[in-house]
Amino acid sequence: xxxxxxxxxxxxxxxxxxxxxxxxxxxxxxxxxxxxxxxxxxxxxxxxxxxxxxxxxxxxxxxxxxxxxxxxxxxxxxxxxxxxxxxxxxxxxxxxxxxxxxxxxxxxxxxx
Amino acid sequence: xxxxxxxxxxxxxxxxxxxxxxxxxxxxxxxxxxxxxxxxxxxxxxxxxxxxxxxxxxxxxxxxxxxxxxxxxxxxxxxxxxxxxxxxxxxxxxxxxxxxxxxxxxxxxxxxxxxx
Numbered sequence: 001x002x003x004x005x006x007x008x009x010x011x012x013x014x015x016x017x018x019x020x021x022x023x024x025x026x027x028x029x030x031x032x033x034x035x036x037x038x039x040x041x042x043x044x045x046x047x048x049x050x051x052x053x054x055x056x057x058x059x060x061x062x063x064x065x066x067x068x069x070x071x072x073x074x075x076x077x078x079x080x081x082x083x084x085x086x087x088x089x090x091x092x093x094x095x096x097x098x099x100x101x102x103x104x105x106x107x108x109x110x111x112x
Numbered sequence: 113x114x115x116x117x118x119x120x121x122x123x124x125x126x127x128x129x130x131x132x133x134x135x136x137x138x139x140x141x142x143x144x145x146x147x148x149x150x151x152x153x154x155x156x157x158x159x160x161x162x163x164x165x166x167x168x169x170x171x172x173x174x175x176x177x178x179x180x181x182x183x184x185x186x187x188x189x190x191x192x193x194x195x196x197x198x199x200x201x202x203x204x205x206x207x208x209x210x211x212x213x214x215x216x217x218x219x220x221x222x223x224x225x226x227x228x
Binding site: 044045093101104 | 116118144146153154155156157158161203205207209216217218219220221222224
Protein backbone atom coordinates (compact mmCIF):
# COMPACT_ATOMS: atom_id res chain seq x y z
CA UNK A 1 0.00 0.00 0.00
CA UNK A 2 1.36 3.36 -0.99
CA UNK A 3 1.50 5.91 1.80
CA UNK A 4 2.54 9.53 1.91
CA UNK A 5 3.77 10.85 5.23
CA UNK A 6 3.76 14.57 5.74
CA UNK A 7 5.62 16.48 8.40
CA UNK A 8 5.21 18.45 10.42
CA UNK A 9 1.53 17.95 11.01
CA UNK A 10 1.10 21.45 12.43
CA UNK A 11 3.25 24.54 12.05
CA UNK A 12 2.68 27.95 13.57
CA UNK A 13 5.13 30.70 12.66
CA UNK A 14 5.44 34.47 12.55
CA UNK A 15 5.15 36.50 9.39
CA UNK A 16 8.46 36.77 7.62
CA UNK A 17 9.86 33.43 8.74
CA UNK A 18 10.88 30.64 6.39
CA UNK A 19 9.56 27.11 6.59
CA UNK A 20 9.83 23.73 4.96
CA UNK A 21 7.28 20.93 4.92
CA UNK A 22 8.05 17.42 3.85
CA UNK A 23 6.27 14.63 2.05
CA UNK A 24 7.90 11.21 2.27
CA UNK A 25 7.13 7.73 1.08
CA UNK A 26 8.78 4.35 0.76
CA UNK A 27 7.19 4.04 -2.68
CA UNK A 28 8.27 5.55 -5.96
CA UNK A 29 5.80 7.93 -7.55
CA UNK A 30 5.72 8.93 -11.20
CA UNK A 31 4.64 12.38 -10.05
CA UNK A 32 3.73 14.25 -6.92
CA UNK A 33 1.39 17.16 -6.55
CA UNK A 34 1.09 19.84 -3.89
CA UNK A 35 -2.24 21.39 -2.98
CA UNK A 36 -3.35 24.13 -0.64
CA UNK A 37 -6.73 23.86 0.99
CA UNK A 38 -8.56 26.50 3.00
CA UNK A 39 -11.29 25.59 5.50
CA UNK A 40 -14.58 24.69 3.85
CA UNK A 41 -13.08 24.65 0.36
CA UNK A 42 -11.67 22.11 -2.03
CA UNK A 43 -7.92 21.77 -2.53
CA UNK A 44 -6.26 23.95 -5.14
CA UNK A 45 -3.37 22.58 -7.14
CA UNK A 46 -0.09 24.46 -6.61
CA UNK A 47 2.36 22.39 -8.59
CA UNK A 48 3.09 18.99 -10.12
CA UNK A 49 6.62 17.59 -10.07
CA UNK A 50 7.45 14.71 -12.35
CA UNK A 51 11.23 14.43 -12.74
CA UNK A 52 13.54 13.16 -9.99
CA UNK A 53 15.59 16.07 -8.62
CA UNK A 54 13.25 18.62 -10.16
CA UNK A 55 12.91 22.02 -8.52
CA UNK A 56 10.00 24.31 -9.28
CA UNK A 57 9.45 27.81 -8.01
CA UNK A 58 6.16 29.58 -7.61
CA UNK A 59 6.90 33.08 -6.28
CA UNK A 60 7.96 32.49 -2.65
CA UNK A 61 7.26 28.76 -2.83
CA UNK A 62 9.93 26.29 -3.87
CA UNK A 63 9.05 22.68 -4.55
CA UNK A 64 11.57 19.88 -4.85
CA UNK A 65 11.14 16.29 -5.96
CA UNK A 66 13.63 13.82 -4.57
CA UNK A 67 16.09 12.14 -6.89
CA UNK A 68 14.51 8.76 -6.21
CA UNK A 69 11.01 10.19 -6.63
CA UNK A 70 9.99 9.01 -3.17
CA UNK A 71 9.86 12.34 -1.43
CA UNK A 72 9.19 16.00 -1.96
CA UNK A 73 9.50 19.23 -0.04
CA UNK A 74 7.84 22.60 -0.07
CA UNK A 75 9.81 25.60 1.13
CA UNK A 76 8.15 28.94 1.76
CA UNK A 77 10.29 32.04 2.03
CA UNK A 78 9.16 35.02 4.08
CA UNK A 79 5.79 33.53 4.96
CA UNK A 80 2.77 35.78 4.99
CA UNK A 81 -0.61 35.41 6.74
CA UNK A 82 -2.14 34.67 3.35
CA UNK A 83 -0.08 31.49 3.21
CA UNK A 84 -2.12 30.06 6.07
CA UNK A 85 -3.86 26.84 5.10
CA UNK A 86 -3.60 23.08 4.84
CA UNK A 87 -0.86 21.92 2.51
CA UNK A 88 -1.41 18.49 1.01
CA UNK A 89 0.86 16.36 -1.10
CA UNK A 90 -0.64 13.74 -3.36
CA UNK A 91 0.75 11.06 -5.61
CA UNK A 92 -0.69 8.87 -8.29
CA UNK A 93 -2.41 5.93 -6.69
CA UNK A 94 -1.17 3.49 -9.25
CA UNK A 95 -4.59 2.87 -10.73
CA UNK A 96 -5.31 3.11 -14.42
CA UNK A 97 -7.77 5.97 -14.00
CA UNK A 98 -5.58 8.61 -12.44
CA UNK A 99 -6.68 8.28 -8.83
CA UNK A 100 -4.64 10.13 -6.23
CA UNK A 101 -3.59 9.27 -2.72
CA UNK A 102 -3.13 12.13 -0.31
CA UNK A 103 -0.89 12.72 2.65
CA UNK A 104 -2.50 13.87 5.89
CA UNK A 105 -1.41 17.40 5.31
CA UNK A 106 0.48 20.11 7.13
CA UNK A 107 -1.66 22.75 8.75
CA UNK A 108 0.23 26.04 8.52
CA UNK A 109 -0.67 29.13 10.50
CA UNK A 110 1.22 32.35 9.81
CA UNK A 111 0.65 35.02 12.40
CA UNK A 112 1.06 38.71 11.60
CA UNK B 113 -9.03 27.39 -16.17
CA UNK B 114 -11.06 24.27 -15.54
CA UNK B 115 -13.84 24.84 -13.02
CA UNK B 116 -15.70 22.24 -11.04
CA UNK B 117 -18.79 23.06 -9.04
CA UNK B 118 -20.64 21.18 -6.36
CA UNK B 119 -24.19 21.52 -5.18
CA UNK B 120 -25.25 21.97 -2.50
CA UNK B 121 -22.33 23.55 -0.66
CA UNK B 122 -23.80 22.40 2.63
CA UNK B 123 -26.72 20.28 3.71
CA UNK B 124 -28.25 19.27 7.01
CA UNK B 125 -30.54 16.26 7.08
CA UNK B 126 -32.22 13.93 9.51
CA UNK B 127 -30.91 10.46 10.13
CA UNK B 128 -32.41 7.94 7.74
CA UNK B 129 -32.91 10.30 4.82
CA UNK B 130 -31.03 10.29 1.54
CA UNK B 131 -28.96 13.16 0.23
CA UNK B 132 -27.81 13.79 -3.33
CA UNK B 133 -24.69 15.79 -4.09
CA UNK B 134 -23.94 17.01 -7.61
CA UNK B 135 -20.53 17.54 -9.16
CA UNK B 136 -20.30 19.43 -12.43
CA UNK B 137 -17.42 20.29 -14.73
CA UNK B 138 -18.40 23.71 -16.02
CA UNK B 139 -16.09 24.33 -18.95
CA UNK B 140 -14.74 20.95 -19.89
CA UNK B 141 -15.84 17.38 -20.31
CA UNK B 142 -14.74 14.79 -17.83
CA UNK B 143 -15.06 11.10 -18.52
CA UNK B 144 -13.67 10.42 -15.07
CA UNK B 145 -14.59 12.06 -11.80
CA UNK B 146 -13.54 11.17 -8.29
CA UNK B 147 -15.36 11.38 -4.98
CA UNK B 148 -13.43 12.00 -1.77
CA UNK B 149 -14.45 12.27 1.84
CA UNK B 150 -12.63 14.40 4.37
CA UNK B 151 -13.28 14.15 8.09
CA UNK B 152 -12.30 17.05 10.37
CA UNK B 153 -8.57 17.57 10.65
CA UNK B 154 -7.92 14.66 8.31
CA UNK B 155 -6.86 14.34 4.72
CA UNK B 156 -8.90 13.44 1.68
CA UNK B 157 -9.78 9.80 1.30
CA UNK B 158 -10.80 8.51 -2.09
CA UNK B 159 -14.21 6.87 -1.97
CA UNK B 160 -14.84 5.98 -5.58
CA UNK B 161 -13.97 6.66 -9.18
CA UNK B 162 -16.88 7.65 -11.36
CA UNK B 163 -16.79 6.85 -15.05
CA UNK B 164 -19.24 8.27 -17.55
CA UNK B 165 -21.53 5.61 -18.88
CA UNK B 166 -20.31 2.80 -16.68
CA UNK B 167 -20.38 1.63 -13.08
CA UNK B 168 -18.30 3.40 -10.51
CA UNK B 169 -15.26 1.77 -8.94
CA UNK B 170 -15.36 1.85 -5.16
CA UNK B 171 -12.41 1.82 -2.79
CA UNK B 172 -12.09 -0.93 -0.24
CA UNK B 173 -14.38 -0.37 2.72
CA UNK B 174 -16.78 1.96 0.90
CA UNK B 175 -20.30 0.52 0.62
CA UNK B 176 -21.52 0.87 -2.94
CA UNK B 177 -25.15 0.38 -1.91
CA UNK B 178 -24.89 3.22 0.57
CA UNK B 179 -23.00 5.67 -1.62
CA UNK B 180 -24.68 5.57 -5.00
CA UNK B 181 -22.78 7.19 -7.83
CA UNK B 182 -24.27 8.11 -11.19
CA UNK B 183 -22.15 9.62 -13.96
CA UNK B 184 -24.80 10.09 -16.59
CA UNK B 185 -23.09 12.75 -18.69
CA UNK B 186 -19.62 14.07 -19.42
CA UNK B 187 -20.18 17.04 -17.14
CA UNK B 188 -22.18 15.64 -14.23
CA UNK B 189 -21.62 13.04 -11.56
CA UNK B 190 -23.88 12.60 -8.55
CA UNK B 191 -23.25 10.99 -5.19
CA UNK B 192 -26.28 9.91 -3.20
CA UNK B 193 -25.79 9.07 0.45
CA UNK B 194 -28.64 6.69 1.22
CA UNK B 195 -30.13 6.30 4.67
CA UNK B 196 -27.64 8.77 6.08
CA UNK B 197 -26.48 8.44 9.68
CA UNK B 198 -24.54 10.85 11.90
CA UNK B 199 -21.29 9.00 11.18
CA UNK B 200 -21.73 9.94 7.49
CA UNK B 201 -21.34 13.60 8.44
CA UNK B 202 -18.29 14.78 6.57
CA UNK B 203 -16.92 17.06 3.88
CA UNK B 204 -17.48 15.46 0.47
CA UNK B 205 -15.26 16.68 -2.35
CA UNK B 206 -15.35 15.72 -6.00
CA UNK B 207 -12.72 16.18 -8.65
CA UNK B 208 -12.77 15.88 -12.40
CA UNK B 209 -10.03 14.62 -14.65
CA UNK B 210 -9.60 17.24 -17.33
CA UNK B 211 -6.89 15.53 -19.30
CA UNK B 212 -6.24 11.81 -18.81
CA UNK B 213 -2.74 12.22 -20.24
CA UNK B 214 -1.63 14.65 -17.56
CA UNK B 215 -3.68 13.18 -14.70
CA UNK B 216 -4.54 16.69 -13.59
CA UNK B 217 -7.60 16.73 -11.38
CA UNK B 218 -9.61 19.83 -10.70
CA UNK B 219 -11.41 19.86 -7.39
CA UNK B 220 -14.83 21.14 -6.51
CA UNK B 221 -15.39 23.38 -3.50
CA UNK B 222 -16.82 20.55 -1.43
CA UNK B 223 -20.15 19.80 0.23
CA UNK B 224 -20.49 19.82 4.00
CA UNK B 225 -22.97 17.14 5.08
CA UNK B 226 -24.33 17.13 8.61
CA UNK B 227 -26.63 14.31 9.61
CA UNK B 228 -28.63 14.94 12.77
